[in-house]
Amino acid sequence: MRDEIRSIADEMERRGYVADRAIATAVHLARALGKPLLVEGEAGVGKTEIAKVLAEILGAELIRLQCYEGLDVHTALYEWNYQRQLLRIRVEESGGTSPEELEATIFARDYLLERPLLRAITRPSPPVLLIDEIDRADEEFEAFLLELLSDFQISIPELGTIEATTRPHVVLTSNSTRELSDALRRRCLYLWIDHPSFEKELRILRARRGRLPTGVAEEIVRFVQRLREGRLYKTPGVAETLDWAEALDSLGVQSLDEDVVRATLGCLLKDRHDIAALVANGLGDILEGAPAASSDPS
């Protein structure tokens, strides 16, 4: 393994993020080639976390743009501070400033409100730009983003073109609620994160919930892994495992039994039907090693 990749994996693990080779390699390449990294995977497998940990490792600022439907340029990029401009106009009214001077004054950088994307390319040192849940934004925004990611410059009609002072490290995440355009995929390095294996999940649990007794940690992971084998409406991710572990830890649980599991199942399963089906089919079986029974309606 190349040294840089190993060191990234180590650095990430030191900060509580257990990265397998695929993740470490992708992060290394994204940084080395200066390409955006598109991360996809089920909810709760640690997509967003990659950007946070990367920012910590690089000692860089993390700038986050949370996407939603209807997100537009004025929320993502820049906005003029109209109130301040008006105020300035009022003040200048008595002063006898020429219209040209006034215009130059109120359309200057001082009156520009920076939104995440503009901020990300005008920092003195490269930040980590996290564009979270890009699949929630609509196609128009995606097209705009594509332009920004290829040119790293922004044109503001009143002000002219703003060139990037630095190129941010870009991480995009998607829950695949909608197909992203091929053009965007092309532009990015791609990383798919699966639910972790038993060993990996145990390592994550040890890294993040170190206080937990080893026996309980293993029981927790084994239980969650078996749940994932079953057919659930909403499969628990690592985030749920960590929540559950924390709950069990705070209850001082030394070993899993049916009562404890039933009482805390809400940390793990977030769907009424899943919980009902699981309890009906007997939690004991899963604790003893059978894969979770199907909650398939048929």
Next chain:
Amino acid sequence: MERPVEWTARLGRALREEGVPCSVLESLTACEALEQLDASDGLDVYFGLEAAFTSSPDHKAAYERCFWALWGGSQPGEPASADGRASERGERGAAGGGAAGTTVLERLHRAGAAEDGRARHSTDVEEASYSPDERLSHRSFERMDERDLRRVDRIFDRILLRLATRKSRRYRPHRRKGRLDLRRSFRDAVVHDGELLRLARRRRRLERPRVVLLCDVSGSMERYSRFLLRFLLAAGRDRDVESFVFSTRLTRLTPWLSASHVDHALDSLGTRVHDWSGGTRIGECLDEFVREHGRSLLGQRTVMVILSDGLDRGDVKLLERAMRAMHRKARKVIWLNPLLSSSQYEPAARGMRAALPHIDIFAPGHNLESLLELERHLTLA
């Protein structure tokens, strides 16, 4: 290893042959990536080029095959045993279809349970507006006689259903109505020396769905397809409706159907479409649709409606792949299967089973009532 550039080019070519969409651009990225990797370490190169070449979890299996075939000629059984990825991948491969199946079955099931009440209510409302007689609205199209058919046609003609629209989250300026648009108000005021002369307003934009219809016209399906076409054309003369029919081949109907009267159009169709009422090759036809028309017709504005019994004599793998692509790209996929009207029906046909995980709404569409209900689903919501 031979020269890296040639090697990556060969990998790119092999991937393309496997149906992974990668161009020269991906190969270039892969070459750049190689310089940042330990080229003697198979796993380094494996994961690095995976990030460069693939762009969807669907590509994983093909990539793994192609990579190891080119790397050493032999495929290591556990390429990533160090961190257990190989076993993860195996599990995913095996469980993938099943897991996806659950979610759709679940959606189907729950949609059915939750909407039973609502559906009944909404048909009540619709019936109140045109009130066809009860008997006609529940009779299967298959059992209708000539007189019934003429009456159904009249009903179709009478109901001028408006295309259900959904308000977009995006706004557009409006002169009088809508919410205040402070941004624009202030901006306009700047021109007038800071006087707020007029308040600008904005409203949410309307989004109209595009309905794409794929009708099976083989054997017993022909009758239902005729009705569905009739219905959709009557329901939206000026809607954005694209229609295709298929059995062994896919035929685009839209050019023949526009402007002319439905009956007239359908009659002339009988002579145009050679395979009207032959055997079925759903997979090939859907695949052709995705390849030939997917780029222009599939998108977040598109509601796909497929009418077929799912009795396929063609390639089920192809069907599955086409459905997956369709489901990922379209807003919604509706499959109408008249067999579903029988209470004993189980989607046992191989084709139908392969398609199920990629369907949002599974409904019968066999009589007037169920078509009217379909109208509710032709939205983007």
